[in-house]
Amino acid sequence: MDQRFTAVETQARHCWALGGRYWEFVLNTASYVAGFRISGGDAPCEGCLEDFAARWQQVPDTLIGGLCAPPPCGAAHVTGLIFTRHMERLLQLTFRLPAPDAAQAEARELSHWSQLRLDFVVAGVSSCGTTSLARTLEQLEGVVFSREGEDDFFFRHDRLLPYRSEVDHFNRQWLSKLGPVPRIRGLRHPGLFHSHRIRLALKHVPALKALVVVCDPLSRFEKVFWQYHLCKVPGRPNQVPAERCVSSVTSAVQ
Template identity: 30%
Template sequence: MSRRDQLLSLACLLSLSEWTLCLEAPETRGLCVSQYEERNGAWLSMSGAMSVYVQANHRPEWYWQEVFERRGLPDRGVLGDEDSRVDRLSGEAQGQILGCGVHGGRYWEIQMYYQRLYDLAPKSMRTKILKAFAESSGANRPRSGEELPPSMRVTLCIPAECDKPMIRETIIPRFFAPKHVGLEPYEAKDALQNALDVNELADWSDINIDFVIGGVFFCGTTSLHRNLDKHPELAFSSPEEDYFITAQMAHRLLPLKSDVAAFNQQLEAAKDAKAQATGHRPHLVGIRNPMIFHLPLARHKIARITKAKMILILCDPLGRLEKAFMFHLYCFQGNLAEAKQQGLASNFTFLGSPRDDTCFDSASVLLTERDGELKSFWQHAEVAVHVPNLAQLFRGRMMVVHQEQLRRIPKNVFASLAHFLKVSPELIPSSTRHNSIGGHRTDLCHNMTLVRALHRRLQREYDMQAQLMKTDKVTVSRLRTTRCSEIDQAKATFCPNAECA
């Protein structure tokens, strides 16, 4: 140790120096600060990706242009294309967190609560905070704390030797506080403690999911889930739909490490429960969420879990549209309350909001209100606009099943699924149906003119299925046939929210 360093250490021990002086003593600043200081430029070059995403239509186009320009990302074809936005921003985030790890760092999300900091800071510091915010953000200088944003979220690559307390008490006060909040390190150390959240981030590939039933809703995802769950080598995170990706992690481009750890524990607990129930511990665990295919950010997240395989089940587009209409919008000849009790009608709309007494007496509104009152319903029911992107993201690790195959050749389908998932085909379960509602669900199939008109409206959906089946070399004999053509000959099933006998 040099003579200067010895004197600095002695000064700190004797409390004869400012806090900043103590930071410079090698013994007290430790490997964390020295590593960050020596390679400051490298750490900053792997910092700054967005960790939370907002939907495109929640921000004006100029905002997105500025975001992509500021990050040096190409914006050609991005504006107006949700998948492209998500792909570029999630790709940037994943690139940074992986690059950070390769260079011996860990990736952190820092959330600074500006208004809280301003309110808690001594009056002598408040002018500094307002001035520093304006200079670092390029915004007009706020006149008071009320004009500050509630918070600012940034991502930082920081040496692995730094833990959360070190980041809160040393890295942020010393290297970021002077510029971003106008406070010297010794001022910021205390002022920031109640205005700062520091959380380590993880990559989506850290989630231990092996397979996903990712859609399509109203096509038999429940039946597929319940039948696959009978296989002793397979387990599911939940007996119902799993909303970790689409709800708890709804807007995240990168998950918090703590959330990933908690979810992985849930997955291991599911395996343990299956082992206790069957005496055989499964080696694969999956989730079911029939909306994943429909959500650009959700399907990109799952795609980042490189070992995860996607299972997609399709069905007759017209039959699916009618079932969604029945469940969310049909009046049931005025017996809506009774239909809800039977499980035929939902208490919520197709868009997730609570359902009031507004309903429709006839399926004819599917045509007459296609571009009117039911425009959002139709947009939400679209499959063809989402599946090609899903197929591209999961190229080589996606299996497509058609509901007709499950009904006509279930053993063949489950043998193929066993091969796809690499589990024992000898343990294929017997197939059962769940939530099946046959016969005349609404007045649709009594009106063949309406059936033909809606069939024409759904040609894009039928074409997409035909192309996907052709690509995967899957044969479905009645691919373009609606359920209405066979409704009088088929055996009607009725088991809403239950297994059919």
């Protein structure tokens, strides 16, 4: 994960340093290739069609990549021109590829976690006091949260970099919440602690403070252990949802 993140970030920063815009490109390869209309008489050389099909078999069914485009280019330019030229070079083709339609390809501009306007997060382990801490902080005049409850902003997708539209929307929300009094901006979600990808993202938010709430491991184990027994008591209704029951003491330890 660390190496992938570094590789993607390096490519994006190099693009931005050149004054470009960095885009994520997603192609439904099977749908795109199935839409080709090339007859034998159109082939520029003998055996080209067979070779062309063989080259596309090396491309994943869903192709996801990053492309650097000049500042004036929008999503339509990326899908209709830059992508096709890139694939022509990648596959070493001697003829022009058709532009994919909207159902076959999508381009979205990427941003960086460092562009988020966020001062702190309340993270931790579920049922360990994350909500109580956040509610206490909400009472302070100098603190404002992105949402009243848990904010799933970092869980909306599994990309290593955020989409620019998401970052812009996240940052704009503070305009209606901050008011004339300076306030620090926070986000809370107990699941932030569990995701390596999200921890990498938070690491790149400038000057971000993370409040991590954890539980005593022995008390947490005791709770799970007794849930196992409460689920198994004959003639007594379950005290916890069935999906939270464990099948054995061993599974409770795991």
